[in-house]
Amino acid sequence: MKKKTASYLPSIGHLKEISHWISSVYNLDQLLELLTVSATQMMKAKASSLLLLDERRNKLFFKVATGEKKDDIKKFEIELGKGIVGHVAQTGEPLLIEDVNKDPRWYREISESVGFDTHSIVCVPMVLEGKTIGVIEVIDRQNHQAFDTNDIGLLSVFADLSALAISKAQQFEKVERENRTLKEALECKYQIIGESPAIRRAISDAFKVANANSSTLITGESGTGKELLARLIHRGGARKNNTLVVINCAALPETLLEDELFGHEKGAFTGxxxxxxxxxxxxxxxxLFLDEICEMNPNMQAKLLRVIQEGQFYRIGGLVxxxxxxxxxxxxxxNVEQEVKEGRFREDLYYRLNVVHIKIPSLRERKEDITILAQHFLNLFKQERGIPNLDISASAMTLLTSYQWPGNVRELKNAIERAVVMGNGIxxxxxxxxxSNLSDIKTDFVQASTLEEAVHQFKKSFIEKTLISLGGKRTNAARKLGIQRTYLSRLIKRYNIKIGT
Ligand SMILES: Nc1ncnc2c1ncn2[C@@H]1O[C@H](COP(=O)(O)OP(=O)(O)OP(=O)(O)O)[C@@H](O)[C@H]1O
Ligand SMILES: [Mg+2]
Incomplete structure (x- = not known):
């Protein structure tokens, strides 16, 4: 008896090999196969299978099968509770059956159908967080000796290892899924929206310079998307897997900025x-994204120029x-040229930084983007707040497109966020x-070619402005404009005005 037990005790080499698989094999199918085959060999068995439970259908399917009939057997499924395997999966208790023909639970159809003559079986459950997720069964010893309780113990170790491998794979998959979602969210967060030729040109220039190493200067009013474009250039090129470091030159006084940019050695100064x-x-x-570069003082400008020219620098207090x-x-x-002309920005540094220049036009110079951007931000905030049916009324859209947006896209984004929060949710x-500052709503007559056309445009825009200022109340607007309500209605129809009721 003792001798039999010792004959399949795992050697240290074998255990090392198994632990190596667990840590290095990332393909779950392959790992489960290795574990099942290893258990079969160690127990000197003729065949074995690892079955997983499909919880939705209450059925066990063959994930791994070994032995001469392994390919035929994989076509079968076993109902939970049926046969030895189904019984172990249902009760979560291992079973050792010396002669299956004497056991009423034996479900002979599969063995008979594939032509495999089964005598004895050891079957143990695979348990994950207290739940049975499948079973491993081993069939008949090659030398016809009977299985015993030691076999249950050994097979249980393999079942635990397999459950662990499955758990690890599930965790890995979860992390991967989360990672993908985060990446998508990040892509969406930094997406540059806009169809105007001006913004399309800026984007295409960004892609052109992305793979060149040339220093690039991005100019544009506040809130036009300069940082967004800098991120696009970084992500669009070969450097994307390395870091993009952002530093705002206006935020720090000279000594701190120097410390931030170049670092220091231990003991370089007190503190x-x-x-x-x-x-x-x-x-x-x-x-390295140097934001608000014109705010850098002359000393720092000189130091930055030196680093760019020499390609190297010293940490503060450093000798290497x-x-x-x-x-x-x-x-x-x-306006950098102006800053250079007036002596506030070094000309030589300007030329170094401005190898490629990309200018982002203000939002009022690309009015066609307002609608697209407004819709984009609306979708973003709708999703964030879980109000799927919110839209922008025609009158609000007219106001958005006629406003001058001194704060550009940032102001538009904030305006939409506020409207989503403060509005009626519909x-x-x-x-x-x-x-509120209606003087910022500009009336555009540039397209008018005749006086009559200009008068029409003026009338249309004046009526729109009045309606907006009165919350769309047409009767009040007529009163304010000093005309009959019916006349106002005619004008609204003629000029295709979409505001008010
Ligand atoms: N074309 C665009 N598509 C989508 N979002 C945009 C676009 N342009 C700007 N934004 C958004 O507007 C805000 C301001 O953009 P960003 O910070 O890039 O502007 P900036 O030009 O760097 O502004 P500042 O000069 O004030 O630093 C950000 O929230 C950004 O996501
Ligand atoms: Mg910025």
């Missing part, structure tokens, strides 16, 4: 208790030069929009 790695080093292999491979993108909402109305 420098540890070494600090600067943004230039952090961006090695990636991109550090070389980095950094691509520089800078941005400003100021339709965004002009009153929900934080646009």
């Amino acid at each position: 420098a208790v540890d070494k600090k790695v600067g943004k230039f080093e952090l961006a090695d292999g990636g991109t 030069p550090i070389s980095v491979d950094v691509r520089i993108i800078s941005a400003t909402n100021k 339709q965004i109305m002009p009153a929900d929009l934080p646009i």
